[in-house]
Amino acid sequence: MKEGQRKDDVHDDIAADADHNSWTSLGQSRPSVARVVADACLGAALPGDLLRRLKRRTLAVVVTVPGADWVVPIETAAREVFNQATFIGRDGGNKYDHKSDKGSDAVSDALSHGRSVVGISQAPARYLPAALITVADVCVHVKLPDGEVLRRIIARVTGRRPPIDIAAVTGLSFHELVSAFRPGDGPACIVRSLAAFSTAKSQMSTTDDTPPLSALPGYDGEARDWAMRLVDDMAAWRAGKIRWDELSASAVLYGAPGTGKTLFAKALARSLDVPILPTSCGAWFNSSDGHLGDVIQASQRAFDAARAASPCLLFVDELDGIPSRELLGSRGRDWWMPVVNHVLTMMDGAVTARDGVVLVGACNHANLLDPALVRAGRFDRLIALMPPDASVLARVMRFHLRDALPHADLDSVARLAHLDATPADAAQWVRDAAGAARAAGRDLAIDDLVAAVAPPDETSPADQRVAALHEAGHCAASIAVGLRVSSTSIVAHGSSGGGTRTGEARPAFPTRADLDAAVVVMLAGRAAEEVILGEPSVGATTDLAMATRALADVHGAHGLGGSLVHRAEPLSEIGHDRALRDAIEVDLTRLYARTLDLIRQQRAAVERLADALVERRFLSGDDVASLLDLPRNGTHNHGRRQ
Numbered sequence: 001m002k003e004g005q006r007k008d009d010v011h012d013d014i015a016a017d018a019d020h021n022s023w024t025s026l027g028q029s030r031p032s033v034a035r036v037v038a039d040a041c042l043g044a045a046l047p048g049d050l051l052r053r054l055k056r057r058t059l060a061v062v063v064t065v066p067g068a069d070w071v072v073p074i075e076t077a078a079r080e081v082f083n084q085a086t087f088i089g090r091d092g093g094n095k096y097d098h099k100s101d102k103g104s105d106a107v108s109d110a111l112s113h114g115r116s117v118v119g120i121s122q123a124p125a126r127y128l129p130a131a132l133i134t135v136a137d138v139c140v141h142v143k144l145p146d147g148e149v150l151r152r153i154i155a156r157v158t159g160r161r162p163p164i165d166i167a168a169v170t171g172l173s174f175h176e177l178v179s180a181f182r183p184g185d186g187p188a189c190i191v192r193s194l195a196a197f198s199t200a201k202s203q204m205s206t207t208d209d210t211p212p213l214s215a216l217p218g219y220d221g222e223a224r225d226w227a228m229r230l231v232d233d234m235a236a237w238r239a240g241k242i243r244w245d246e247l248s249a250s251a252v253l254y255g256a257p258g259t260g261k262t263l264f265a266k267a268l269a270r271s272l273d274v275p276i277l278p279t280s281c282g283a284w285f286n287s288s289d290g291h292l293g294d295v296i297q298a299s300q301r302a303f304d305a306a307r308a309a310s311p312c313l314l315f316v317d318e319l320d321g322i323p324s325r326e327l328l329g330s331r332g333r334d335w336w337m338p339v340v341n342h343v344l345t346m347m348d349g350a351v352t353a354r355d356g357v358v359l360v361g362a363c364n365h366a367n368l369l370d371p372a373l374v375r376a377g378r379f380d381r382l383i384a385l386m387p388p389d390a391s392v393l394a395r396v397m398r399f400h401l402r403d404a405l406p407h408a409d410l411d412s413v414a415r416l417a418h419l420d421a422t423p424a425d426a427a428q429w430v431r432d433a434a435g436a437a438r439a440a441g442r443d444l445a446i447d448d449l450v451a452a453v454a455p456p457d458e459t460s461p462a463d464q465r466v467a468a469l470h471e472a473g474h475c476a477a478s479i480a481v482g483l484r485v486s487s488t489s490i491v492a493h494g495s496s497g498g499g500t501r502t503g504e505a506r507p508a509f510p511t512r513a514d515l516d517a518a519v520v521v522m523l524a525g526r527a528a529e530e531v532i533l534g535e536p537s538v539g540a541t542t543d544l545a546m547a548t549r550a551l552a553d554v555h556g557a558h559g560l561g562g563s564l565v566h567r568a569e570p571l572s573e574i575g576h577d578r579a580l581r582d583a584i585e586v587d588l589t590r591l592y593a594r595t596l597d598l599i600r601q602q603r604a605a606v607e608r609l610a611d612a613l614v615e616r617r618f619l620s621g622d623d624v625a626s627l628l629d630l631p632r633n634g635t636h637n638h639g640r641r642q
Contacts (some may be wrong), residue, residue, distance in 0.1 A: 033181040037074035067304035086110040090127035104131035111619035171309035186479035212271040217395035250359035254366035255385035258422030261362035267311040281321030310356030320363035324370040390414040416454035419499040468613035469498040472527025474500040481517040526597040
């Protein structure tokens, strides 16, 4: 090696040595593909003056590789370059030794005795000795081969000139890359295999007709605003106008099942023109027997694949499967803590390079997430996806209907839906309606869609009237306490016989009067049954549970009852705290009496509203205000359970 050689020349020196020894597999004349790939990628990454610097002084070198399966091949290749060095290759596979607090003594001992130290890992800050990271003189980043490096590899493996234009490899692991080189294949065949493997690995896990977000109905508000800003920022990043750390490129989508979290991620990936790599906490466990090290390695592979496929979107579903450390009990803490800490480290942009990787998580219960997971630098924001209103459901149905029923009044059909209907439900209604029409041997009709959205009510007329009176009571009480009713319905869904939705959330800092008013609304369905029918039914079970919880918090958590003592879970103490139970009972009795008086005063209007509900099954907020003959005052849900 001559002083002043460029990095390409360094690579050629490595290749020349290997041509007559280690490149040739035992008993074969064909070079070892794995060795050729490793040598070529390392050679392309080495600074041109590195060997000259090695002759002059002892160096500490950190080599970052694309993934865990690159560690051993690159270490083997590096031994040809740094032949007198101490090597530390760590891929995280050994949960005891592959830690940053292990091995610093070996680093200091080698350097102080004049031996260079080379550390190799896909996540150096996490797995290599901390001392090596601190004192590193040279940082080398080995990347997946670009077109020029691929041409070198193909020429050396086949001995033939490869095509001039070769696309860079994206998303492939080391072994997947090596698998493209089959005995007897020429350069053109290898190039086709690499392209096919790369496409298959990075292919979006969605159908080809998944639209970009701009064409997808729903998702109005924060979700769409964040996504559209990201689309613009991603274009600026690709153009070199901004750095990656200037982007808000991570978020957690949370909401009930069916609200479209996965579809949102797919549409976002399509809008960004990047592949989507889906993974989930469940997949990490299912890929192994549940052993701690296996689970950690499975999660690591998902992140390694994302970095290799950059730019891409990594979609982590079931994120609430990673428990919050604050909620861990003593029995599970020892097992879970390493998993949680590992995931937090992988998602930390300050520790793990995430350039080009958009990170989107999804869960049903955001309150179960570890607070450290949803902070700037990991998941930058929480975005709620709530069940949409009737107008959005109508737009979703129109999207899935395509050209069918072009003149149908879908807004009216959507109003028949149960109050917690989701975009997934709307898509299913269209499929069910189309299936019914096919089975009947005719074109799709509006009646097919109506039957799918709101199947005929099979309950008795008496039960329908009970449900209608119950919801009418909620409506009357809501308006009486100053809320605006958005809609009310007796369309059954699961165990729910209907529901009433109001369009105004309670104040951010409610007073005792505000909380009492909320309890009155909760109790109003039961009160309407008792006043008009003479006795209540079991349909108010959920309402009573909500009212009890609310008053338990009044006395045990908010300090708005007779005590200032705060209890974290006051509801759980009712069974053995008689004073708390008695205080709640006194308040329930007082507020229920107030609710009964309200219903008695509004009895005629409540019955009028109930009659309309029995006939029409769904009423808008304007309908309710008109029927109650009260000023129109439309997100609380008060549902009757059967």
